[in-house]
Amino acid sequence: MEAFSPTPPSWRESATHANGFCCPTCHASSTAATAAWIDRRSPVFIENRKRKWQEFYLCECGTAWWGWSDDRAPNEFADRQPATPDNRNPFNNEDGDLDYDSFFGYF
Known part of the structure; x- marks a missing residue:
């Protein structure tokens, strides 16, 4: 099952809304789910x-649950600043030479 499949899985019909964005039965996080569909x-x-979208999860305990996409806890990338033209340009230094530290920091 693909999370972005246009066809919903059959287990979605029995899903219950989970407050707290975790399995309402065993309290496992969405990352422990065996299947997901958005x-x-x-x-x-x-x-x-x-x-915001409904995100459906089939937990490893067998419970189908769903939550709103904006209820999900922030991930490790949430605090990153979006790239701006100034901080993306590897030649953006005073002498016009390639700034290797900023260039290779993106890889």
């Missing part, structure tokens, strides 16, 4: 033109 066909629009 309903990208029906986004809900919230403030500032942002969207």
Whole structure:
């Protein structure tokens, strides 16, 4: 099962809404799920033109549950600043030479 498949899995029909974005039965996180499906066909629009989706999970304990995408806890990449033209340009130093530290920092 692909998370972005347009066809929903059959186990989605028995899913219950989980408060706290974890399995309501065993409290396992979404990363412990054996299958996942995101309903990208029906986004809900919230403030500032942002969207959220229903994310469905089949837990390893057999419980099907779902939560809103904006209820998920931030991941390790959430605090990164978006790339701007100034911090993406490896030649952005005073002498115009390649700044190897900033260039190879992206790989």
